[in-house]
Amino acid sequence: MHIFYLPEAAEGIVKLSEEESKHAIRVLRLNAGDPVVVTNGKGYFFDASLVVAHPKQALLSLQQPKPGPDHRPFRLHLAVAATKNADRMEWFVEKATEIGIDEISFILTAHSERKHVNAERMEKIAVSAMKQSLKSRLPIINPQKTFAEFLQNQFQGQAFIAWIDDNVKDLLSTSYQSGMDCTILIGPEGDFAQEEVQAALNAGFRPVSLGNSRLRTETAAMVSVHTIHLINQISR
Amino acid sequence: MHIFYLPEAAEGIVKLSEEESKHAIRVLRLNAGDPVVVTNGKGYFFDASLVVAHPKQALLSLQQPKPGPDHRPFRLHLAVAATKNADRMEWFVEKATEIGIDEISFILTAHSERKHVNAERMEKIAVSAMKQSLKSRLPIINPQKTFAEFLQNQFQGQAFIAWIDDNVKDLLSTSYQSGMDCTILIGPEGDFAQEEVQAALNAGFRPVSLGNSRLRTETAAMVSVHTIHLINQISR
Incomplete structure (x- = not known):
């Protein structure tokens, strides 16, 4: 399962950058409907799927955020x-x-x-x-x-x-x-x-x-x- | 202070290998009388000095072994x-x-x-x-x-x-x-x-x-x- 890092991730439809779109479509060869995972780098994962497999502006549909397993009680x-x-x-x-x-x-x-x-x-x-x-x-x-x-x-x-x-x-x-x-x-x-x-x-x-x-x-x-x-x- | 590794080190006069002799004399530019340290890799250091500064067969004079500081009560x-x-x-x-x-x-x-x-x-x-x-x-x-x-x-x-x-x-x-x-x-x-x-x-x-x-x-x-x-x- 591929993980995408989107610092501003939120539930709903989000656009991948041109570079990430190219990577998703041309390198990973993902197709519309394929499941992926998104992290916002701030402690949350989002189950997601590719909805538009465009090599320059791919779109993902994100479900609601789930806390990651790496929560810790200290900074x-x-x-x-x-x-x-x-x-x-x-x-x-x-x-x-x-x-x-x-x-x-x-x-x-x-x-x-x-x-x-x-x-x-x-x-x-x-x-x-x-x-x-x-x-x-x-x-x-x-x-x-x-x-x-x-x-x-x-x-x-x-x-x-x-x-x-x-x-x-x-x-x-x-x-x-x-x-x-x-x-x-x-x-x-x-x-x-x-x-x-x-x-x-x-x-x-x-x-x-x-x-x-x-x-x-x-x-x-x-x-x-x-x-x-x-x-x-x-x-x- | 340069450290030499000599697995068979013992108190007395020891010969460096051709490679180590070259390194000591040509690269480190050590002279007769210069102090060095030898480890045998088995828990002991030897204070030593260069006695013959030959670039192919240098000789060291080693004092008695001293236990290293990295002794540990487990293997x-x-x-x-x-x-x-x-x-x-x-x-x-x-x-x-x-x-x-x-x-x-x-x-x-x-x-x-x-x-x-x-x-x-x-x-x-x-x-x-x-x-x-x-x-x-x-x-x-x-x-x-x-x-x-x-x-x-x-x-x-x-x-x-x-x-x-x-x-x-x-x-x-x-x-x-x-x-x-x-x-x-x-x-x-x-x-x-x-x-x-x-x-x-x-x-x-x-x-x-x-x-x-x-x-x-x-x-x-x-x-x-x-x-x-x-x-x-x-x-x-």
């Missing part, structure tokens, strides 16, 4: 310094979307080796991962900001900075309270600068360790996402 | 059906090595789309990840076997099969007992065949779920590895 926001190698960030976006994440922010830090992040490409990867893993939620992907700009946001729930330092003994796994919203900061290959750590502490972030393995940036980010899910899973 | 063995896309398996090997794993087996299953796995290349990736993440342990990587052959092994500790089925309600996270050795089976994109599941159950494997996200094969494998670490971490 997870991860902010990460982009790795030098773009593939590693794309990989993280795919895996985080599969496991489940609400918001991803890219932060430009003192030791960042990558200055530019293609947020549009990251969103495409997230859309593809959402469809592949049958999720009804698409993470918000924010364009890169400097760390100082990022810290000016308001953060709901718990806020952690994963920081590699011998004095940081608290673990994310034992500091996070299940059911809480959560924001986690992950630094670049050379870690956060001392002043950045101080700024994060001043903004209310609590330093945590991910354990005694030295992890690459994208691995640390992915492990953080999975830790929050697992703590919620086992405390149910 | 983790993961058996996975290789994905169609080889990159996704290489990625898994890298991430599992970073997080920590003792043995990886590739299994040829009824629904496997990839018939061949280059175990030598996988080992190179594991060696590189071990060095990068400053680990002292290299996972054993077994060449691909059929699932039936694999099940003839003896398995120590707990044995799980991650299987996507509505009747499987037990979670890996709550079924695994911290401190126990553990073997986990992860199926291919099309999951295990019914007869394969039955054979695994007959061999003492217990069916578990990884949660309600539909995960790609390599993501399921990586999430399983991290789950075992996290359960051990929080129950310490």
Whole structure:
């Protein structure tokens, strides 16, 4: 069953974009009457069927929205310094979307080796991962900001900075309270600068360790996402 | 500080291979007297120094072995059906090595789309990840076997099969007992065949779920590895 992503989906008749129409008719070879599924990326699926199989402006008929199976009682926001190698960030976006994440922010830090992040490409990867893993939620992907700009946001729930330092003994796994919203900061290959750590502490972030393995940036980010899910899973 | 991997390392003078000698002298431009670190991939580091800077047969002087920081009170063995896309398996090997794993087996299953796995290349990736993440342990990587052959092994500790089925309600996270050795089976994109599941159950494997996200094969494998670490971490 093919899944279409339509952010503005609503019950009734909706038109596919020219690109999606072409894909549906020319690539998937769907015919009028064929059943499909639509997600709005905001937690809802719609059973639907193709009503007009036009290769430039196909029409779908959507039934009423149904909540997706991936509802969760917490909101997870991860902010990460982009790795030098773009593939590693794309990989993280795919895996985080599969496991489940609400918001991803890219932060430009003192030791960042990558200055530019293609947020549009990251969103495409997230859309593809959402469809592949049958999720009804698409993470918000924010364009890169400097760390100082990022810290000016308001953060709901718990806020952690994963920081590699011998004095940081608290673990994310034992500091996070299940059911809480959560924001986690992950630094670049050379870690956060001392002043950045101080700024994060001043903004209310609590330093945590991910354990005694030295992890690459994208691995640390992915492990953080999975830790929050697992703590919620086992405390149910 | 550069890390060399020498499986047969022992206190005293050891010779680097021609390839490693060339790398040390021509690429890293090490000189006699320069300090280096050696791991034997079996849990030990050796402080060492270059004593003969020969580009074909360099010699190192190794001090006595020191246990690595990545000792763990459990042994983790993961058996996975290789994905169609080889990159996704290489990625898994890298991430599992970073997080920590003792043995990886590739299994040829009824629904496997990839018939061949280059175990030598996988080992190179594991060696590189071990060095990068400053680990002292290299996972054993077994060449691909059929699932039936694999099940003839003896398995120590707990044995799980991650299987996507509505009747499987037990979670890996709550079924695994911290401190126990553990073997986990992860199926291919099309999951295990019914007869394969039955054979695994007959061999003492217990069916578990990884949660309600539909995960790609390599993501399921990586999430399983991290789950075992996290359960051990929080129950310490």
